Amino acid sequence: MVMNRRGAGNLPAETTTLIGRSAELDRLRHMCERSRLVTVTGPGGVGKSRLTLRAAAELAPGFADGVWLVTLSPLEMGASLPYAIAEALLVVNQSTDPMIEVVARYLADRRLLLVWDTCEHLAEACAEVAEQLLAAAPGLRILATSRRVLGVPSEEVLLLEPLPIPAAAHWDGDGDAAALLVERAAAVAPGFAVTEDNRQAVVRICRKLDGLPLAIELAAARLGEWSPQQLATRLGDRFAVLDAGEAGYAADPPWHQGLRTAIGWSHQWCSPAERLLWARASVFAGSFSPAAARRVCADAGLPADRIPALLAALTDKSILTWVPTGDGERYRMLDTVREYGAFWLAHLGQEHELRCRHRDHYRELAAAGEAAWFGPDQFLWFDRMSAELDNLRAALEFALATPDDHCAAELAGVLWFVWYACGHMQEGRYYLDRALAADTGASRARVHALAVVSLLTASQGDSETGRLQAEECLRQAEKHGDVRGLQLGQALLLAAAMVRGDQEQATALTRDLSGRISDELTLTYHVYCLCAISVHIIAGRFGEAVTLLERMRHLCEQHGEQWLRAYADVFRAQAELALGRPLVAQAHARAALEVKYRMHDNAGVAIALDVLGPAALAVGQARHAAYLLGLAHQVWETVGRRQAGIPAWVAARRDCEDRARQALGEQAYLGAYAAGYGTDLDKGVAAAISGPDARSTAPDVR
Template sequence: MGTRDTGTRGRTHGLPAERTSFVGRRREIAQIRRMLSAAPVVTLTGPGGVGKTRLASRAAASLEGAFPDGVWMVDLAALRSRELLAPAIVEALGIRDQTARPPLEVLTGHLKDRRLLMILDNCEHLVGECAVVARAVLRSAPDLRIIATSRQSLRVPGERLLEVPPLGLPGDARPSAARLARADAPRLFAERAAAAAPGFAVTEANGDAVVEICRRLDGIPLAIELAAAQLRTLSIERLLAQLEDRFGLLPAPGARPAHHRTLRALIDWSHGLCTEEERLLWSRVSVFAGNLDLEAAEAVCGGDGLAAHDVVDLLSSLVDKSILISRHDGEGVRYRLLETIRDYGLERLEESGQAAALRRRHRDHYRRLASQSRARMTSPEQMSWLARLGADHANLRLALEHCYTEPGQTRTGLAMAADLMYHWVNGVYLGEGRAWLRRGLAVETEPSDVRVRALWTDGVLAIIQADLPSAEADLRECRALADGPGDLMALAYVALGEGLLALGREDAVSAIPLLEEAVRLFRAADDPIGVVEALIRLCVAHRSTGEHALAVSIGEQSLAVCDRHGLGWHKAYTLAVLGVAVCEQGDARHAAALVSEAVRFNRSLRDQRGVGLDLEILAWIATTQGRLRRAARLYGILGTLWARIGDPPPSGYLHSAAHGEQSRSRARHDLGEPAFEAEYARGAELDYEEALAYALDEEEPADPGSADGDDRLPPLTARETQIARLIAQGLSNKEIGRSLMIAQRTAEGHVEHILDKLGLDSRTQVAVWVSKHDPARS
């Protein structure tokens, strides 16, 4: 059967969006391509700021067609703990493993026999660990290739090194404007200068100054970009004069290589051109890992000489000076520092004597964020909070590490890990979450409310991982410690956990009273998420005992709680469970509609694990309806989906394993082996969006008489083509939903997927794209 990844064929994952143009490097890209054809690992070396990451990304993107299992970027810059290297790679590859296996074993098992390209970016602080991982995955997947960026070699068998050179300069003493336009360093300066000072262009008059600036900066891309940004306030002549003054004081070659000294001098100069407040913010922002939002910047960096209300303007100033990079992520603006700039800021922070205080403020902010998220999970803001925690994962990880390494702060870290329960469950961080919890529980052994919360949290995560002995031990101790009326939540989670354990043993009769007790306790504790979690499993349990009408009633109760409290994520799982119960009552058509709505929810939430569970149920329903070819194709989609994101959850989560096995066997038998295999292969070859369009019957347009479905605009599906055309007509998401008779949220999800698929940032760009590619509009 097919083994190609659903959604990975010809795709790149995690490569940084190119917000600015890429200049030059044709020779180096060709070298990397040649090296990878003969070597398993190519390591790009060179000083900070020389452009290793951009070059690796551009070379990898040019190779995507050669790697059917995708091109994947793993940014290690924000990683501080050596133990988290393998989990970080698992996370970056989107593997949603639900087992308690060691992360390196999960990684090597997932990559076995795959042909993909992986970029390990910023390896220098984890060189030894990266080498261990590289050796392990290459043994498992001999067709895998790795591009590493590092200031030193990984020293793994077969590694080839490419020292990334500075950008080229013209060889002529007085080059013409045309020759300047072909030299990489002046081209980069010209493009960044035009962005900083609209209207700027390299001419015969200023060409010599541009070349001299690039020579002074040794052709280092980061240095050129920092210098060009100063043209917002300086003339080209003044910029050159200041660089000559600054670089005339450079120390003679010695401990630092020339390129290191040049970049350091340039960053020193850029630092000196900042105001005192900008310099203060630069150093304080360096305590963050990955990226940050405005709220975090104000909370952590404000005060002590920096008014919180001034932070937003100072962030904008640092963006203008190319010190910070900003991007919109759908929830707002986020900021990050390049690692070379961050390292400089950290040096300044250490020199100021404020580093320890800033790290504590950073820890305290993310501790508060975790606590707030726990409270907001039961509100209509549930999904935005989950998205926010995902965006802040690197900083949450850094705050936890700080808690566990600073004396007296372990209990704080354990409380934070427990507060993040749904972050661990929702993302690809399940194993990491358990590691933080187990680390804290091993130290914080005295009875306390924090230990009780951590025990039930770890117990629930252990059940999801099918680590039943650990779950039983956690729940047993939790029950012993939480025996008073003030411990309703603990007792509720113990009852839920014990009910889940009984379901896992396929003992629905024993599970029912435990889950009923959990519902009662969660209601008494006023915890709607807990109520829904218990009702979902209670629906499964009553279905298993043949009480289909009762199961449907309980599923509808859960749906009502979700709607009342705005619990979108839990609603998707409720719809899936309810769909199974409704189908068993004999209404397969209604069941398919319910589960299809769950698919749309989970697609919009980017929950591929949830989508996989939903598709499994749709395949079972299709078999029940006698739609055997559809069932076989859905099983093909599922095979490659689970292969990409990890094994499916333990049986009994939404419906019993027997349902799936019986359904698959019946489809294969009744359809016949050749026809089943053919349909399975067709499903396996669909990419992720095509697969979901098929599962949701979206390959046909809403209006059968419309021509839109017959002339779709690749790479869009028929439904996405319809929506893109409506965007081009100026319709809002609400108007699109009304026009196509779909929910506004569904329309929003389609718009997001169109933007992702086309690599665009706005609806206006979609309209322009349609005007260029739609024959009906030409």
């Protein structure tokens, strides 16, 4: 995942050839050109996603702000849809406004195509969100895939049919179901070709599978072992087809017979252990790691040491897709294949047990991530938790649906570093609010959850609610004799005071906590230090601020920690700028920017840019300062609350804007500002880190 860039997008690279569909592709492109909401419908396995992604890629040049894919299949609740859209766009909501409103404002002046893949289970929510976004953003278009229409009045629908099946005598080998079979067969059996001997069998296979692309691809995976004649015969075996009513199957999901044939047949030809892993792995949302498969799926009946070989076997059979990542490898199931596995998991009576294992694994993973967060593997944990967001959401939803020993509050609270440090504040509040409402019993998990929701709320600018939550955290901590909870609650009262601009109370709380917070890299230390440093800087006590900053930076260096250290660099830059040392301020702010950009911390990026702007102005680079202000504006738009709502930061930003205007003149200022606001973010951040010489712009005007 990369931070949003104007004119970019996140469409995946194509890994296979699109066979046929030229007429459907032309029709879909024309529909998208005349309609703002187009839905591709059709049965499972007919190729809706494949066609839609190709059409989106071909339409991309017409969208100045990019084409962005939102995968909906891992979502269980319609309320999660705005968060999924924001995640795809890398829009961070650091305000208290509903996420749908923040996304709508972000899209309002953009020309952009959203691709929503797999909408059928959230059709009503998709319809509601589509109407809201299309009304708010005239330049927005939505291209969706769904097994059923969304039901929006302005929606235009393309019903995608299976690929045509040729008659054996007239088949020319191009653009239809048989051509797809041949193409995919050649991938597993190099040199595979249609001959007079196997032509009839190839066409028979396609007819048996109703011309459905997914069914054909599953069948083609076996042509490395069997001849077309053998495959056609085996597909005709009545035991390979799971008919309605057989084994309790009631034709649900409503697939074409051809898809049921192919998947049921693939299931039969798996070994018992492969079938069991297929069923159990269906509990994962999105993708999963081999380690997660071992932890969740293995037991005495499916030993952990067999999991790697079974994953490889299911990949060879096209049941799983292997996905290489920077952190190793992951596996993914197509939605239709997952549905079949989930059906069998329920039929085996193991669904609840596997969901519990899944929840417990991700609770343990979250706890391990929290314990390691303030350490040298921070980037690794950022990438790991980003990859696991779909599974974390699924674990939270299950925990909320099955209250058990404060599990939902515990999991939502321990994930503070995902919500707060990795750009998911609003979603964190969504889960924490639900967990706290569902579990009102006193517990240490509740203390921590209250602390985290207070931190998120204050960080979003709602200081009053944050204060009330911190006070409740303190009351609960006192009941339990939770010393750490008491200290964190007091630090959060300081945070709420600072955000609302109550310098008197913030100063008093800073003095009260001074010397009581130990020099350990904890959430309490983080909250206290950043608030105390800000209080000192605002009050002009720069010496005290620098002393505390140096202690914090030294502690971070000892532990190889970078996220908190980058904030220390930002605040040090503010202090150095106030002390009249803009070159030193630039060095610190650039160091912070580099780390914050790597971690996709939009708020941290914007704060660093807001320091670099006045620093550039102070060294006579007024045009570059205006450029940086425009660039910061672009990033603040993805955060939802500019300058985090902190009055002193808002005032500093306005002062820099006024002085840059005076230095350049209105027209030159607006031109440089617009250049920063409209630039590709990668290039803009590179220019901010390297200085004005990194940009091909006119010389600076002082």
